[in-house]
Amino acid sequence: MTMALNILILIVGFAVLVKGADIFVDGSASLARLFKISGLIIGLTIVALGTSAPELAVSTTAALSGSNEIALSNVIGSNLFNLLVVLGICAVISPVPTGKDIIKRDYPISLIATVLVFILASGIKLFSCDNPIKVDVNAEAGKFTRIGGIILLVCFVSYIVLLIIEARKHPSEGEKIEERSLGKCILFIIIGLAMVIGGGQAVVYSSKAIARDAGMSETLIGLTVVAFGTSLPELVTSIVAARKNETELAVGNVIGSNIFNLLFILGVSTTIHPIGVNYASLQDMVVLFFVSILTFLFLLRKKKLTRVEGVIMILLYSAQVAFAILR
Secondary structure, eight states, X not given: OOHHHHHHHHHHHHHHHHHHHHHHHHHHHHHHHHXXXXXXXXXXXXXXXXXXXXHHHHHHHHHHTTOHHHHHHXXXXXXXXXXXXXXXXXXXXXXXXXXXXXXXXXXXXXXXXXXXXXXXXXTTGGGGSSOTTTSOTTSEEEEEOHHHHHHXXXXXXXXXXXXXXXXXXXXXXXXXXXXXXXXXXXXXXXXXXXXXXXHHHHHHHHHHHHHHHTTOOHHHIIIIIIHHHHHHHHHHHHHHHHHTTOXXXXXXXXXXXXXXXXXXXXXXXXXXXXXEEEHHHHXXXXXXXXXXXXXXXXXXXXXXXXXXXXXXXXXXXXXHHHHHHHO
């Protein structure tokens, strides 16, 4: 396949992704109001699952084909992209407020999931090195076993049950929005989701082909190009949601997607096939943890992300990518 054709597929994929996200957000928001469910819960569940579908497809396919570096680095890279770029761009467009549920429940769960994944993947082996910075980043550092995958899936199911219980306890009163029937809401969600996933996959495969022509390693491809491609649904969906003033949906989508990536996608991938872990991936997990802490502090400071903080987050992502390339 020629470079020109890959670029054309990339452009078409972007276009389908943008339109699909717009339809998907409309359907999800309407469904939330119809059943008096908060936009946050919808963002943490339906929207997060839908926009995480590309990561699920890529990571499971990579695990089955033996491309372990892509399977794991895709999830780590996607979570970094979600936190720094997706939330950062949303904040630059318009300051992003956050609710007490995100601060007290969902974000701490995301932090715990990040630490749990690191422990299961490494057994803290990174810190047993004499010099974890200078160690051969491609050397095997540990293995993500099926038992670890099952533990993650159990945690994921527990989290979903918690969300369902919370949704039943605190139903949303609903807002005045365009009236839509249940059937129309579901149709919007299905069509939008299909376009989001299809567009995301087109972008992933074309980007991956272009990157490989440039001679990039699997770990770097997974952390940057594939992570960027599979995170485009989160990026586009959250930006569209923010512009439609569905701020709870935008924040819930990002945090929910990160939890889905860590607990569900890695859980499924490693249950199907154990994943080998190199030192580069462990280093990136440590970066993800500190980035998560920093974003959490930003949210706590003023109960929202400001435009200045959004710019800082985007610059941090650029620095992280530069580090990965130089490494």
